[in-house]
Amino acid sequence: MEHIVIIGNGISGVTAARHIRKSSNKKITIVSAESKYFFSRTALMYVYMGHMKFEHTQPYENWFWKKNNILLKQGFVSNIHPHKKQLEFKNGETLSFDKLIIATGSKPNKFGWPGQDLEGVMGMYHKQDLEKLEKYAPDNKACNNAVIVGGGLIGIELAEMLRSRKIPVTFLVREASFWNGVLPAQESEMINNHIKEHHIDLRLNTNLKEIKSDENGRVKSVIIEETGEEIFCNVVGLTAGVMPNIDFLKASGIALGRGVKVNRFLETNIKDIYAIGDCAEQHEAIGQRRNIEAVWYTGRMMGETLAQTICGNKTEYKPGHWFNSAKFLDIEYQTYGWVFSERGKKENETYFQWQHPKEQKCITISFNKNTNQFLGINTFGIRMRHDIFNKWLTENQTIEHVLEYLADANFDPEFYKLHEPEIVAKFNQENNTNIQTKKKSWKRIFNKA
Amino acid sequence: MKVIKQSGLIIFLVGLAIFVGTIFTGSFSLNQSDLDTFIKEKNYENAVIKSNLEEAIVTSEDLNIFQFSKRVTKAYESSNLYYDHLIQKYNKEKNWNEKGKQYQYKIGGKPHSLSFILAKKAGKGWAAENTTLMWFLTFGLGIIGALLFIVPDVVLLGKPGIKNDGIFLDAATNRGWIGWFAFVFLVTFYILLYFYPDLIVNWVFLVDPISASLSGNPASQWFLYGFLYCTVMTVMAVRMYVKYRHNKYQILRTTSVLFFQIVFAFLIPEILVRFEKPWYDFKNAFPLDYDFFFRWNLDELLSSGGFGLFILVWGVVLTVVIVPIMVYFFGKRWYCSWVCGCGGLAETLGDPYRQLSSKTLLSWKFERIIIHSVLIFVLVMTGFALYTFFSGANQVIGIKTQTIQDIYGFLIGAIFAGVIGTGFYPIFGNRVWCRFGCPLAAYLGFIQRFKSKFRITTNGGQCISCGNCSTYCEQGIDVRAYAQKGENIVRSSCVGCGICSAVCPRGVLKLENGPEDGRINPTEILLGNDVDLMNFINQK
Numbered sequence: 001m002e003h004i005v006i007i008g009n010g011i012s013g014v015t016a017a018r019h020i021r022k023s024s025n026k027k028i029t030i031v032s033a034e035s036k037y038f039f040s041r042t043a044l045m046y047v048y049m050g051h052m053k054f055e056h057t058q059p060y061e062n063w064f065w066k067k068n069n070i071l072l073k074q075g076f077v078s079n080i081h082p083h084k085k086q087l088e089f090k091n092g093e094t095l096s097f098d099k100l101i102i103a104t105g106s107k108p109n110k111f112g113w114p115g116q117d118l119e120g121v122m123g124m125y126h127k128q129d130l131e132k133l134e135k136y137a138p139d140n141k142a143c144n145n146a147v148i149v150g151g152g153l154i155g156i157e158l159a160e161m162l163r164s165r166k167i168p169v170t171f172l173v174r175e176a177s178f179w180n181g182v183l184p185a186q187e188s189e190m191i192n193n194h195i196k197e198h199h200i201d202l203r204l205n206t207n208l209k210e211i212k213s214d215e216n217g218r219v220k221s222v223i224i225e226e227t228g229e230e231i232f233c234n235v236v237g238l239t240a241g242v243m244p245n246i247d248f249l250k251a252s253g254i255a256l257g258r259g260v261k262v263n264r265f266l267e268t269n270i271k272d273i274y275a276i277g278d279c280a281e282q283h284e285a286i287g288q289r290r291n292i293e294a295v296w297y298t299g300r301m302m303g304e305t306l307a308q309t310i311c312g313n314k315t316e317y318k319p320g321h322w323f324n325s326a327k328f329l330d331i332e333y334q335t336y337g338w339v340f341s342e343r344g345k346k347e348n349e350t351y352f353q354w355q356h357p358k359e360q361k362c363i364t365i366s367f368n369k370n371t372n373q374f375l376g377i378n379t380f381g382i383r384m385r386h387d388i389f390n391k392w393l394t395e396n397q398t399i400e401h402v403l404e405y406l407a408d409a410n411f412d413p414e415f416y417k418l419h420e421p422e423i424v425a426k427f428n429q430e431n432n433t434n435i436q437t438k439k440k441s442w443k444r445i446f447n448k449a
Numbered sequence: 450m451k452v453i454k455q456s457g458l459i460i461f462l463v464g465l466a467i468f469v470g471t472i473f474t475g476s477f478s479l480n481q482s483d484l485d486t487f488i489k490e491k492n493y494e495n496a497v498i499k500s501n502l503e504e505a506i507v508t509s510e511d512l513n514i515f516q517f518s519k520r521v522t523k524a525y526e527s528s529n530l531y532y533d534h535l536i537q538k539y540n541k542e543k544n545w546n547e548k549g550k551q552y553q554y555k556i557g558g559k560p561h562s563l564s565f566i567l568a569k570k571a572g573k574g575w576a577a578e579n580t581t582l583m584w585f586l587t588f589g590l591g592i593i594g595a596l597l598f599i600v601p602d603v604v605l606l607g608k609p610g611i612k613n614d615g616i617f618l619d620a621a622t623n624r625g626w627i628g629w630f631a632f633v634f635l636v637t638f639y640i641l642l643y644f645y646p647d648l649i650v651n652w653v654f655l656v657d658p659i660s661a662s663l664s665g666n667p668a669s670q671w672f673l674y675g676f677l678y679c680t681v682m683t684v685m686a687v688r689m690y691v692k693y694r695h696n697k698y699q700i701l702r703t704t705s706v707l708f709f710q711i712v713f714a715f716l717i718p719e720i721l722v723r724f725e726k727p728w729y730d731f732k733n734a735f736p737l738d739y740d741f742f743f744r745w746n747l748d749e750l751l752s753s754g755g756f757g758l759f760i761l762v763w764g765v766v767l768t769v770v771i772v773p774i775m776v777y778f779f780g781k782r783w784y785c786s787w788v789c790g791c792g793g794l795a796e797t798l799g800d801p802y803r804q805l806s807s808k809t810l811l812s813w814k815f816e817r818i819i820i821h822s823v824l825i826f827v828l829v830m831t832g833f834a835l836y837t838f839f840s841g842a843n844q845v846i847g848i849k850t851q852t853i854q855d856i857y858g859f860l861i862g863a864i865f866a867g868v869i870g871t872g873f874y875p876i877f878g879n880r881v882w883c884r885f886g887c888p889l890a891a892y893l894g895f896i897q898r899f900k901s902k903f904r905i906t907t908n909g910g911q912c913i914s915c916g917n918c919s920t921y922c923e924q925g926i927d928v929r930a931y932a933q934k935g936e937n938i939v940r941s942s943c944v945g946c947g948i949c950s951a952v953c954p955r956g957v958l959k960l961e962n963g964p965e966d967g968r969i970n971p972t973e974i975l976l977g978n979d980v981d982l983m984n985f986i987n988q989k
Contacts, residue, residue, distance in 0.1 A: 011914070022973070043915035050618040051952075052804075052920050059914045059929055061809060164614040197608060296913045301978040308982065318979035325911050327954040330610030330695075334911070334956055383956035386909025386976055394980075411908055411959050413950050415697040442963050 003027040005097035012277025013103035014038045015303025023311045033076035049164040080252040082270045102275040106242035115211030120219035121236040124158045140167045143234040149208045150240030158237045170201040244279040264316045276302035321393040336389035337376025339366040354423045367399040383411035407440040450601040457597025464590025471651045475574025477517035495554040498528040518647045521564040564647035576651035599688045609695035628875040636872035643863040646670040663719040685797035706793035735768045736827040737889035780903025781893035782945020799879020803923035806878030824891040880923040894941030902962040905938035909976035911957045918949035935975040
């Protein structure tokens, strides 16, 4: 029986394992050093915040793995010997495979800051980071100030976590506005304000110079690059993005770039060795995607796809239309298709934007200013239907069509106030059009029209 | 604000302490004429009980309620024992005539209920005599304290949004000592209410004036329960309004359950009594209303003229027509979390405990076995009751209808729905009764699962498996198991509270009533991946 070994029990590896099991009886082993059972990394924050217990982050009960005949092995892989088809563990053990899937995910970026390895300095990525945070920042007596470095999704989550225990937070963001490499200015600005509303000391245009230690090797303070200001703190969170977690592969002969180099079939340069998820790097970017996509959904899709190849149905990784979501403190964010920030926007792309006068809700629709083709939408504080936008993107609909049928796409809970009329009225006014909103239709939503 | 909150807690605890302490106050003794009236009302032809009771409670002694209750129950016990001995004696002597005569002197009914009636007449002291003051010191302080504790959260919780910080770090909401304390308190309360009502007669005095103003009658323990129920629901509904103020679905739903509890379950029935009509809760559908087809109820309805007949027809139409049609269009939520009193308490008092319900596959198995057993039990029992009603025979295949009704009333009506159903909130989560026991929920569940427009739609591929939805599902549904596969949630047990949708950080879940076609959508590959692959796998 063919033995499939998967390194990493995150969403990519586990999805691959589940789908291989669905269509074969191959022997499957999942290796992880982090935790025995699969858990949802994105939910770690809720454990610290007391919304959940760690066990709640585990999508499958513990009996699931045995019942589905998926072996779990805890251990840290230190090297891979492709020609012997063997893994070597840190403790000297070995494990043979017929096919190997590398799904080791990411690790937090560190940019060589002085003091970046001090006690009390941590990322917020692994289960062990959560344990560290619980140790160094159990409450606002043990931790009377925390500094977060790096204004991305993990940074704002870490800030939210610490604030849930009333720990003062200083949030250092290199950019002039939060996540403005991704978000249009209107939205980035709204999030800036929202961060401040949560009593987080947001410092824009601010870089870290160094982290200083006390006499016991614990973090004492950070120094700001621009001003030289010293901010005293007990904990430093480094959340300046992530990079593929592939150091253990350096001697393996597997081709590496920033990540594990793979082709569209998720194959590495060595036969029978594959890489998926955050650690995989496409030779050529797919569409407008990045070569490395560190997103939950893409990890899952790669797992779904590779399982087909492993089970004899060779399948190219062909992700559909881009989508993503996040939550910034109280504000939910969804995106479908491509909306680039002002910095990344191409010449033929333009925005239509609407913002609620009082509440924290806004949308940006990106469209081709020559053809009016709808390119993508960002929504804040409004939920949208994934399949409707997926359909519109596939059909290359125009922005007029999207606005006309916007009610079909709304996914807010029942009785919520809907804003389609205001949104469309604003577009009509700006563009001298006369689009009339259509009422929501189940027929259209279910694609029967 | 924090100070207001903390003083609210202190005021609440003081009110609670006085409330509990009230039980131990007062003195209980009956004068001869009251006892004579009682014995006349009860038609006791029994000399022993009369002298026993006289000796026991017509006294100048200062009896507290415990001594009083003990004496009364003992009086009944020894009276019954006396006649039991006589029966045995005549049996031995084969004096059938005399033996037969003795049975009329045996007194049925629950001793503590009889003791309650006597205590109600016999009570003196703070609760019975300074009712208004004592009401204020108990209910009043409790309400004021609780509101002072709850309302500052408008500011303290910060901006509107999901506020679940610290729930699993708090002894009250994570089965800590406060949770266990609440558990013991609630269980004790229900045991007293159902089985030792005489011991809480002082509480009943507190609501006498309110009862009198509504129905014209003095309060019973059930009136006390109804009043307390409404009070607790109202106060905890304020908590819901504060906590979910960003979510209109929750606001409307809370208002709806509160309205139906106060108006339909509390005010209308009491006012009906004032007009000498039968006490009836128009929204309480059979088989949750399990004694609707009991002989005594049918007799009462049939003897109440046109109005009684109307209730009878309404009760049948509600269960047979209205309930299933509404479930078809809206799911069982229209009843369970918009109308029902049990649901109402679970969604207000129980809301802080929703995360404690077990999500394991094993508990789902138990749930299905238990709830459907209760449904079968209630249907068989009702079959017996109707057979008895129409045929006049008081037993079916050798089983007495009364016995099976008593067993149901004790095991399901009191122990399961009350003691366990509510008492276990702080341990097993709210909705223990609704999830494991309610036969109406089981019935609605069948319709919801097999013939309804209701579903919780999963939004394409947006799920990140975080588990908030499952954690906060009061019915113990592993919502995530469906959402992470891109499948809609179509479960018979879902009461449509909408919290999964509220707590989802990625906007994945929406409760909706849509076309039946496509409601159930098994998927393997989620939306967002290669279209060809999705078609290939999902349609396999």
